[in-house]
Amino acid sequence: xxxxxxxxxxxxxxxxxxxxxxxxxxxxxxxxxxxxxxxxxxxxxxxxxxxxxxxxxxxxxxxxxxxxxxxxxxxxxxxxxxxxxxxxxxxxxxxxxxxxxxxxxxxxxxxxxxxxxxxxxxxxxxxxxxxxxxxxxxxxxxxxxxxxxxxxxxxxxxxxxxxxxxxxxxxxxxxxxxxxxxxxxxxxxxxxxxxxxxxxxxxxxxxxxxxxxxxxxxxxxxxxxxxxxxxxxxxxxxxxxxxxxxxxxxxxxxxxxxxxxxxxxxxxxxxxxxxxxxxxxxxxxxxxxxxxxxxxxxxxxxxxxxxxxxxxxxxxxxxxxxxxxxxxxxxxxxxxxxxxxxxxxxxxxxxxxxxxxxxxxxxxxxxxxxxxxxxxxxxxxxxxxxxxxxxxxxxxxxxxxxxxxxxxxxxxxxxxxxxxxxxxxx
Ligand SMILES: O=P(O)(O)OP(=O)(O)OP(=O)(O)OC[C@H]1O[C@@H](n2cnc3c(O)ncnc32)[C@H](O)[C@@H]1O
Ligand SMILES: [Mg+2]
Numbered sequence: 001x002x003x004x005x006x007x008x009x010x011x012x013x014x015x016x017x018x019x020x021x022x023x024x025x026x027x028x029x030x031x032x033x034x035x036x037x038x039x040x041x042x043x044x045x046x047x048x049x050x051x052x053x054x055x056x057x058x059x060x061x062x063x064x065x066x067x068x069x070x071x072x073x074x075x076x077x078x079x080x081x082x083x084x085x086x087x088x089x090x091x092x093x094x095x096x097x098x099x100x101x102x103x104x105x106x107x108x109x110x111x112x113x114x115x116x117x118x119x120x121x122x123x124x125x126x127x128x129x130x131x132x133x134x135x136x137x138x139x140x141x142x143x144x145x146x147x148x149x150x151x152x153x154x155x156x157x158x159x160x161x162x163x164x165x166x167x168x169x170x171x172x173x174x175x176x177x178x179x180x181x182x183x184x185x186x187x188x189x190x191x192x193x194x195x196x197x198x199x200x201x202x203x204x205x206x207x208x209x210x211x212x213x214x215x216x217x218x219x220x221x222x223x224x225x226x227x228x229x230x231x232x233x234x235x236x237x238x239x240x241x242x243x244x245x246x247x248x249x250x251x252x253x254x255x256x257x258x259x260x261x262x263x264x265x266x267x268x269x270x271x272x273x274x275x276x277x278x279x280x281x282x283x284x285x286x287x288x289x290x291x292x293x294x295x296x297x298x299x300x301x302x303x304x305x306x307x308x309x310x311x312x313x314x315x316x317x318x319x320x321x322x323x324x325x326x327x328x329x330x331x332x333x334x335x336x337x338x339x340x341x342x343x344x345x346x347x348x349x350x351x352x353x354x355x356x357x358x359x360x361x362x363x364x365x366x367x368x369x370x371x372x373x374x375x376x377x378x379x380x381x382x383x384x385x386x387x388x389x390x391x392x393x394x395x396x397x398x399x400x401x402x403x404x405x406x407x408x409x410x411x412x413x414x415x416x417x418x419x420x421x422x423x424x425x426x
Contacts, residue, residue, distance in 0.1 A: 001042050001157045004179065005033065006049045006171055008163025009187030016187075025189035036193035041268060042200065047090045047156065049171050158203050160184065162191040180206055204278075205351050207285045231257045232344075232421075233290040235283035237264030240376035241295065241410070248405055248414040253421045258293075261286055265294065272296050272310050272341040273355050280343035280353045287347070295342045295413065299324075299378055301364065303331035309339075312378065321367040321374075321381045334363045338382060338409040342417050346424075354420060358412025361385045369397030379404075 010026040017025070030048070037043045156172055156179040166183045168176060182199050184191055234245055242260050249258050263286050265279045275296045283292040299312040304327070308315040315324060328334050342356045367380035374380065375397035384391045384399070387407040396404050405411045 002045045002047065002155065002175075003037065003043050004047045004049070004156045004159035004172055004176065006159065006161035006163075006169070007188040007191075008161055008165055010189060012163070013187045013189045029189045029191055032193060033191070033196060036196060040197075040200070042204075042266070045090065047172060047175075049169075155179065157208075158182065158199075160191075160196070160199055162186050162188050178208065180208070205281045205284050207287075207289065230255055231259045231290050232293055233259045233261050233283070233287040234293045235261045235263050235265060235279075235286060236294065237262060241297070244401075244405065244408070244410055245293075245295075245414060247401070248411055249418065252418045256421060259290065267296065267310070269311075272298055272339065273357075275310055276341045276343035276355055277353045280345045281351065284345060284347050284351075289347060291344065291346045293342060293344050293417070295340050295410070297377075297409065298339045298341075299382065300337050300339060301328060302335045302337070303328055303333040316378055321378065324378060324381055325364060325366060328364055334365070335361065335385075336364050336382065337361045340409045340413040342413045344417055344420070354417075356413050356416035356420065358409045358414070358416065360407055360409040360412065365395065367397070368395045369399075 007026060007030060010023055013025055014020065014022055034046065034048070037046050155175045155177065158181075159168065159171065159176055159179045160182050161168075161171075162184040164183075164185060164187070166181075168181070172179075180203055182203070184195055184199065186195070234242065236242055236245075246258060246260075249256065261283070263283070265282045265286075267275050268278050269275075276294060279294040279296060280292060283294050286292075296310055297312075298306075298309040300306040300309045308327075312324075315327075319326070337359050339357065339359045342358075344354045344356070345351065362382050362384045364381055365383045367374075368383075369375060370380040379396035380398075381395065383393060383395045384407060386392065387403070390403050391399060391407045394403075396408065
């Protein structure tokens with residue numbers, strides 16, 4: 001996500017706190033916020049409004065320049081400190097209006113986090129925007145202070161402006177076309193990392209349509225909806241899962257029509273139930289207003305205390321079936337369990353995520369079944385220990401699809417979801 005921050009309200013804060021060092025609270029807030037942003041995986045880049053040309057020209061002689069200089073210096077200094085992770089950071093402002101003593105080139109060259117895409121840019125007024133647009137039809141300007149528009153980083157997703165003012169004031173006029181805008185009811189120096197977390201949490205469930213109608217869920221051949229039928233979108237990037245879930249939900253829930261949305265949702269590290277909650281809220285924004293279902297599947301080795309668990313996807317991609325087996329060499333215990341955690345959210349005003357879990361025990365074996373394509377995921381190396389003689393001692397890949405759907409982790413989790421949905425739809 002590309003986050004825009006407009007630090008408004010510093011002068012008013014000073015009036016309310018005359019004993020505070022001028023602008024120091026705003027500077028601390030900026031340092032704290034940028035450092036916090038670097039610890040949030042969801043924030044990839046930040047554009048920070050440092051000084052608007054309009055602002056500076058219309059308030060000559062005011063402290064604006066000094067305040068901005070202080071904020072910039074502090075922020076750039078903080079970049080010299082180790083951040084939690086690299087953050088693409090861009091300060092917007094009319095730097096030539098600042099005191100030349102600001103050691104920009106020096107600070108910029110010291111920071112490994114700033115590349116050419118993060119250098120300060122000056123599109124902070126309509127005239128800047130026009131000037132930039134004019135460069136589109138001509139060769140890039142030689143002056144680094146006015147780069148061509150097409151090398152700007154991707155559009156802003158969310159702009160936050162505390163300060164009791166609900167406007168953009170020329171901030172990133174072009175890139176903010178489809179940005180969500182939030183205006184926390186406090187002055188910038190009082191805006192805390194916890195408040196930022198709350199805004200991000202609320203933003204995550206926002207449906208973004210970018211001027212269109214949103215992604216159209218595919219009904220996958222079920223045809224038109226009948227009266228009383230309601231589409232529910234299963235959001236996944238995994239075709240194997242989709243096939244199984246279609247079959248698992250093909251009966252038993254009156255009025256449910258499963259649609260599918262092919263999207264690889266971001267997955268935070270952590271507890272599977274948490275991963276699913278995050279995925280579910282992210283899925284809401286993609287599903288055009290439908291309720292959503294997501295799931296996350298883990299493969300847990302008992303000898304390794306449950307690892308690789310939710311990270312099995314990356315282990316499988318990195319080391320394959322043979323590598324999964326090798327991980328257990330040296331251990332007597334090759335037992336494992338497969339676990340699916342399903343998340344369901346009705347959407348609209350209802351943001352509650354209902355979580356259902358299913359687990360199946362088995363053990364890790366050399367790959368069997370799956371044919372030439374290698375089978376679905378780790379199916380060939382998971383030998384089931386549950387069910388009957390058609391499933392016990394048989395790998396998922398060797399089983400008939402109907403048999404897997406009788407005993408699988410996924411079938412158990414979706415069985416619980418079906419009971420829940422049947423209850424809510426009666
Ligand atoms: O878009 P999503 O739904 O997240 O799909 P994904 O492929 O990223 O799936 P997960 O995050 O749940 O990662 C689980 C990994 O386990 C694999 N997998 C999931 N269910 C499986 C099953 O029933 N049998 C074998 N492999 C499975 C899947 O291919 C992934 O490599
Ligand atoms: Mg995934």
